[in-house]
Amino acid sequence: MTWARIMAPLSGGEGDQAVLEAGALVAAAFQAELAGVYTPADVADVMPWMGEGFMGGVQATALESLKEAAAVGEAKARDAMAAVAYGAKSFKALETPVWANLSAEGRLSDVVIFDDQPGRGRGPLSEAFQAIVADEQRPVIIARPGLTIGGVVCVAWDGGKEASRAARQATPLLQKAEKVVILTAPRATTRALDPARLQDYFAARGINAETEILPDSGEAAPLLLYAAKKAGAQILVAGAFGHPRLQEFIFGGTTRSLLAADSPSLFLSH
Known part of the structure; x- marks a missing residue:
């Protein structure tokens, strides 16, 4: 029994680098894949605002803002992934439906790694944390300073x-x-x-x-x-x-x- 895939949900924010470094530390101990998964806000979340067959100015602006924010976040998440000095790594940016796709990625991962902010209900990945732990019942590592494997x-x-x-x-x-x-x-x-x-x-x-x-x-x-x-x-x-x-x-x-x-x-x- 071993771990072969360590998944790190990414927000495109400042915390991504530390999570990826912790994920690389865990993955290296098992010679496992480190899978960075960019998890943006889902554009489908604003769809209920829209009438059938009609998109008003407010709705269109909201959609464009989400798409632009997702593109910026993805670029930052890719940069954070590229900065991790670990060979066996992969990157994937989730698309709508984001939560369903995140669940699918979690089901095919041995462990999912977060920092301690999502577990405290803070930051853009707090819902992702709850979905992975509660809905998918996947094991998670909350990475904090001092994390080591083998201690x-x-x-x-x-x-x-x-x-x-x-x-x-x-x-x-x-x-x-x-x-x-x-x-x-x-x-x-x-x-x-x-x-x-x-x-x-x-x-x-x-x-x-x-x-x-x-x-x-x-x-x-x-x-x-x-x-x-x-x-x-x-x-x-x-x-x-x-x-x-x-x-x-x-x-x-x-x-x-x-x-x-x-x-x-x-x-x-x-």
């Missing part, structure tokens, strides 16, 4: 399906880690979450994981972040929790707190 990785474990999915999908990452620490609070829930079971799962895949039992009081996120910092973790693997409402993905409190933190980098799966 210390912590795995948040509560025995649930989200945590289980994240642990399984992160296996290639964990196989390259210098040290893996399972973080769990077994007395905080009635769910059967014996960390030894996860240790056995990892061991069968060549991963020697330690276990740290967290206090069973207080909110989970601060405990996880503190334990990850204490372990010197560059990455925290966790399940993403939340529920859909009116086509908007509302993250649970623990996930929101992890997304709001400054470190470490996150590997999330819903």
